[in-house]
Every structure is written in C-alpha cells, then in structure tokens.
Amino acid sequence: MARRAGARSPVWALAVIVTLVCVVAGLVSGRPDTVALATPFALLALPGRTGTRATGEPPVRITADQRAGAGASRLRLVLAPRSPDGDAAGHWLIAAILAAPGCPPDALVLRADEECPLLVDAPLSGELDVLSYGAAGFKPDLSGAAPFVAATPVRISILPPVGPALAHPVSRRLVGLAGTHASRRPGEGGELRSIAPLQPGDRLRRIDWRATARRSTDQDRLMVRRTFADAEASVLLVVDQGHDLPASTAAWFAAGPRRLVPGSLHVARVAATTVAASYLAVGDRVGLDDLSGTRRALRSAAGARHLEQIRTRLAGMSVVPRRRRHRDPVPPQGAVVVVFSAFLDAEPARLLRLWHAQGHLVAGVDCVPPLDRSESTAAQAHAVRLTLLRQRLLLEDLQREGIPVFRGASADPRLGGRAGSSGTSEDPGTDPGTDPRTDPGTDLAAGLRLLARQAGRRTGQGFGQGSRQGSGWSIP
Amino acid sequence: MRTRRTAVGVRAVPDRRGLVPLPVVRGATALTAVLLGALVWDGSAWVVLPVVVAAGAAFVASIGMASVSLLLLVVAYAVNMPAGSPWLPVFVAGLHAVFLLYLLLLPLPLRGWISGAALRAIAWSFLRLQAVAQPVAVLALLVDDAGSSIVAVLAGVGALSAWVLWLVGRPPPGTPDRA
Numbered sequence: 001m002a003r004r005a006g007a008r009s010p011v012w013a014l015a016v017i018v019t020l021v022c023v024v025a026g027l028v029s030g031r032p033d034t035v036a037l038a039t040p041f042a043l044l045a046l047p048g049r050t051g052t053r054a055t056g057e058p059p060v061r062i063t064a065d066q067r068a069g070a071g072a073s074r075l076r077l078v079l080a081p082r083s084p085d086g087d088a089a090g091h092w093l094i095a096a097i098l099a100a101p102g103c104p105p106d107a108l109v110l111r112a113d114e115e116c117p118l119l120v121d122a123p124l125s126g127e128l129d130v131l132s133y134g135a136a137g138f139k140p141d142l143s144g145a146a147p148f149v150a151a152t153p154v155r156i157s158i159l160p161p162v163g164p165a166l167a168h169p170v171s172r173r174l175v176g177l178a179g180t181h182a183s184r185r186p187g188e189g190g191e192l193r194s195i196a197p198l199q200p201g202d203r204l205r206r207i208d209w210r211a212t213a214r215r216s217t218d219q220d221r222l223m224v225r226r227t228f229a230d231a232e233a234s235v236l237l238v239v240d241q242g243h244d245l246p247a248s249t250a251a252w253f254a255a256g257p258r259r260l261v262p263g264s265l266h267v268a269r270v271a272a273t274t275v276a277a278s279y280l281a282v283g284d285r286v287g288l289d290d291l292s293g294t295r296r297a298l299r300s301a302a303g304a305r306h307l308e309q310i311r312t313r314l315a316g317m318s319v320v321p322r323r324r325r326h327r328d329p330v331p332p333q334g335a336v337v338v339v340f341s342a343f344l345d346a347e348p349a350r351l352l353r354l355w356h357a358q359g360h361l362v363a364g365v366d367c368v369p370p371l372d373r374s375e376s377t378a379a380q381a382h383a384v385r386l387t388l389l390r391q392r393l394l395l396e397d398l399q400r401e402g403i404p405v406f407r408g409a410s411a412d413p414r415l416g417g418r419a420g421s422s423g424t425s426e427d428p429g430t431d432p433g434t435d436p437r438t439d440p441g442t443d444l445a446a447g448l449r450l451l452a453r454q455a456g457r458r459t460g461q462g463f464g465q466g467s468r469q470g471s472g473w474s475i476p
Numbered sequence: 477m478r479t480r481r482t483a484v485g486v487r488a489v490p491d492r493r494g495l496v497p498l499p500v501v502r503g504a505t506a507l508t509a510v511l512l513g514a515l516v517w518d519g520s521a522w523v524v525l526p527v528v529v530a531a532g533a534a535f536v537a538s539i540g541m542a543s544v545s546l547l548l549l550v551v552a553y554a555v556n557m558p559a560g561s562p563w564l565p566v567f568v569a570g571l572h573a574v575f576l577l578y579l580l581l582l583p584l585p586l587r588g589w590i591s592g593a594a595l596r597a598i599a600w601s602f603l604r605l606q607a608v609a610q611p612v613a614v615l616a617l618l619v620d621d622a623g624s625s626i627v628a629v630l631a632g633v634g635a636l637s638a639w640v641l642w643l644v645g646r647p648p649p650g651t652p653d654r655a
Contacts, residue, residue: 040606103487110590
C-alpha cells in the first residue's frame, strides 16, 4: 500500500559513499585522476534526497483493450503509465511489476508517455484475478523516485458458453398455463383429450362439427373437443461449489495460488448453462441454487433475460465451503432437479436420493473434467486412484437406485481436446487397467435424450411402475 | 515413478516491439563491470573476485553486493592503475554506467522487459552527466601531467568552469525559445 513518506532511494546514499571513497583515496595518494572518478557520483548526489510522496494511486493503469478481437485465445490488456507527480510524463520512467496467477513476477519498464499492450491467460469461465500488478516511478538519472504502489488486481468475469440444445425431459406433474408441454390437466392446449357433448361452460369454438355430424344422428347434441392444458416444466439446477477439481491431477496437490487449469466448477458452469438454455428455449422455467447455501437461490423464471442472469450467477460461482443448512433446498412442485457436482462426498448423492424419493425427476451430472494424469509421486497416484474409485462407487450406488448420472465434460467441446474421451489423458504412464475412471459413462446430451424418451414413453403409456428400466434408471 | 513438472501458470507478456529483455540488460551490466575489473586487476589472480561480485550484483537484488562491486573497482583503480593513465575517461564512463545499471536493476524482478525509449532516456541522462564528467577527467590528466605549470592548470580550470556554466545556463531540451 502507499507509504506516506517520500521514497527512500538508495541512489543518493551510494553516490555519496562512492564520492567520498574516490575523494579520500585521491587525496591520500595525491592523484587528481582518482578524485575525478567521483565527478558523476557527486553530480548525482548534489540534488539531495529527492523523493516523491506517494499519492495512493499506482502510476499505471491496466484496462481491457477494446480493440482486441473476439475469440482470441489470450486476453489483451493495455498498460498505460502516467507521471507520478503530475509533471510532464516524459520526465519519468515507470517500472510496473506484473504477476499472473501461478507465475513469478515480471517487470516492465516504460517511459511514462508510452503504452504497452499485454497478453494474459484467462479462465474458460468464471471470475478470477488474471493479473496482479503495482508500479513505481523514477527519473531517468535515478535521482528521484516514487514509491511502489500496489494496484487492485485485474479481475475479469467470463460467462460460461451456451452449448448446443439438449433434450429436456419433464416431470409428469407439470404446472403453469403456458409452455409447450402437454399436461395431464384438462384445459386449453393442443393435445386431444376427449370428444364429449357440449356442457355449460364449454366454448362455442370448441364445437367439432364433424364429430357432431358423425355421432349425433338426430342433430340434437353438439359435440366439443376437449384437450389437455399446455403447461411449462419447472427445472431446478443445483450446483455443488464445494469443490473445484482441476483437470491436471498434479494441481490437486499443489499449494499456492490457484492456476488457470479448467476444473469441475467450469464443467458445472457450462453444463448448467447448456441445460438451462435448452429448457428456457422452449418456454420452461429454470431456477438455480447451490449446495453451499451462501447466496439466495435464483428464482425460477423463464425468458432470455433469465438465461443471462443464470450465466452471470454461474460465472460468479467460486469454491465456497458448505455451510450447515437448517433445512435442505426444496424444489418447486413437479420440478426436474439436476445436480451438478464432482460427487467427491456423499452430500450431493444424499440430496438426489431425497428428491428422488419425493417424486421429483432427478439427474446428476458428474463434473469431473477429462483428467490429465500428471501426478508425480506414487503416493499421489494412489491418492488420485482412491479418490476416483470412491467417486465411482458413489455413482454406481446412485445408478443402482435408479438415479441417472451423466458425464458433464461433454458439454464443453474445448475440454475434449485436452484428453481422451475416456476421461483420462493418453498418458503412457497411466495404467488403464487400474484406473477407476476408464468407464466414460453416458454423456450429457445422450443421457438427457434417453431420459426424455423414457419419461415421454412412461407418460404416454400411462405409467409403468417406476422401477428400474433397461438403463437402470427410474422415472418417478 | 513418473517425474513430471507441475503445470505452472502462463506469464503475462507484452504484445509490442521495441522491448529489451531484462536478462540482456543484466548481462550487459555484468559484462561492463567485468571488463572494468579486468582492466584494473590486469595480470592478477584476484581478478576473479570482482568478476564474481560483478556478476552476482547484476543478477541478485542486493544493494550490498552492488556497493561492494563498485568499491572494488574504485579502490582497485586507485591502487593498481598508474597515475595519468589514458584509461581514465573510459573508467569514468564505465563506472558511471555500471552504477546506473546496478541501481536500475536493483528493485526489479529477475525477468522482464525494458522499452527502448526508456533505455534511450537513461542513456540521454547518462550523457548529460558525462558531458561534465569527461572534461573533468581530461582536466585531471592535464593537472597530473603538467602539475608544475600553473598557467596550464588555470587555463584548464577556466575552460572547465566555462563549459559547466554553459551547460547549467542553457535551457533544457524541448523548452521553447523566448525570442
């Protein structure tokens, strides 16, 4: 932070010392040429200890480059120095110290009147400090100096991308009077429910003249078409932000600042955005909650603006330890509940079982990204394998209980290029026979498509028993 | 057991031309100091000492090491170089350059960049001081050679004083004339 005193430059002290040494050595040895060595240092020492008081603001400013083209792989910033004392900018030099996450600091020395664009790495999604920086100023002859002032780090927020539309399975118990789904309630809609004699309260435009001609031979009864009401589905997306499991297993054991490695939270953001966009595109209502319970849930709503709210809320999600809840989240009646988690502990599975037992249509999305097995010691390799084995057992328990869990990493094609589709990289050191995650699982698009087909078949066929079907899932 | 380096972050890099990497500047500083040390410790095995200290001072952020390196050069000049050596102007310029570069690099991290414009500004400031220091060095050589000739000494001091007064009295570059 800014210091109140003027800068204590070592230039003056060292210049005085060298001057004194030269003069004394010259006088002792009787040599004027040794005294002459002191001339530049005496000239540097003459102005005295000049320092500039800190203004509290760093002498540089870093902003996003508005001219940068979209889609670039790295983020482009512009570093603009300014004079520390408001003097002519050309009389000062600025030394900016830049530190990207996980990197040692670098220096950039510029004149105060020149700008410099910078390229930094940005996360695939989410909010993050991408660059910490500060700066000090000094005169070209080093005689004057402004103290180092640290600036607020450059923080950016990148919204998760929207993937291709997915299938949208819906519960039988639909609510609302708008939407594109046929409910089981009589009302205004497009799906034929029955043809019956006209009753008081029936609208005249509902009269089916062909049915009347066919069924009422005496023309004494008018027949009307009755339909099922249209309704919208309600979906609750629950994101587990208790963990962010990096794709590089070496980063699981790394201490220090967080590196820009995509993790399970990024997968959760992208998958949740894609699922939300798929439902919102057909007029359904989507709500968003998290397992940490630190923020209020985003209310269930529909529309394109709501999608932007969801993306903004998802981008702002970072790792937050779970707090003890007084009560579990309550999904809206008849809602589809999708839990996005790395499933490293039992809490997400417990909630899935709870909501499944309450009759909600539930699904889990496994957000562990394709792993780059880069752990470096045998102990780390054992730890990774045990973690993945425990997660796999947890997911298999859910599958046995009829709760489907899909692989969320398929929602972001950028992650597919990082590793093989099996969930692990093509690392020759990885023994696929002992890796618990060699089973890729059902990806999100295929899983939701299958779930939607089963839900539709069950609804249309009136309802088989809700026990396990061919895939091991059950539809409430 | 596999050995693989832990993935590290990616540095922020400037996206423009005309920047000199700081390791190049550090290397040039160390080279200048080593050449000056070789000049004054010529023929002695002790030359290793200033060379090591100079290289360390250029790459390690230590004011103590920079001070020791400068003092080693100054004292070695006073002890080893003969009086009236023609290398004096070179040594005055070199010592000043090493001083400036040491103190420029002292607060900076090991890696980074410096713009060509900033280097030119530092060089211009260096030349302004050398415009006074070099005549003083020449005058010192004159005084050393013709110490008994009071006329020569007075003429040299007069010429230097006039030069310094002209330097001090002239307007700084970029100031508009008041005609």
